[in-house]
Amino acid sequence: MNLTATIAINRPAADVFDYVMEVPHDTQWRSGVVEASFTSDGPLGVGTTGFDRIEANGRSMVSSWTVFEYEPGILARWTLDSGPIRGTGGYICEGAGDKTRFTLEAHVKPTGWYRLLGPIFGRIGRRQNLTDVQRLKTLLEHTT
Template sequence: MFTVTEVVSVDRPIAEVFDFVGDARNRPQWDSSVISEELTSPEPIDVGSTIHTRMKAVGREVEFDWRVLQHEPPTGMTVTSTSGPMETTLHFELTGTDASTVVRATIEASPTGLMKFVEPMISEAVRSNLATGLTRVKVILEGRPA
């Protein structure tokens, strides 16, 4: 099992940042590994909501299904995989004000089978992708009119 955490500061109100990162349908805009992500349960997004993701990982297309475990606007959200190539949990923790927000994103994953042999490479790829994605969140949100 590995855990990676990345942090970014966004010059936007906490509610706006949560609305963006907390809506799975926005993820393809900021996470380059995601081909598509859709809500597979009725709106609004809340604890128990389900999400389906198609993504590129380690050179191939994979699919994950997720369930929302925690949804506490505007300060946190946790989703965990219910199917996919490995058990994975993604947690967002937001702190901030009406002017700026710190986003702390943590991914925990448990590779199994042959993936255990390349776990350090998977971990680094996940960390790098998360860092790049959070930087993209910052660029997108700070580029919007206030």
């Protein structure tokens, strides 16, 4: 299931990438994320691990992830290793001067009871990711 969302942000790509790769910032722009952190030490790159704790509909879910592709300032992709949703995600920043085309990638497969939601899960996920990238745009364009 593809839940990818893209938006133009009026900030340089380096600013956008640096912000989204600071994982604790997820709580400021990602829907339902109440905690996010790295679980590995060392510089960010392939093999870096972390988690997000999300609260939605009265439930708390923890998903762990591992970075499998990383190009500083341009992209990061990860696998969702545990939690109710499996698949891959990523951030891509394509710069053009002081503007960035930001893409939040999400290719997921719900497990457990989430699988039963099927198309409803897809619509909700796409809408949520579109809202999230819009929130990121607003946040970054109004922060110096």
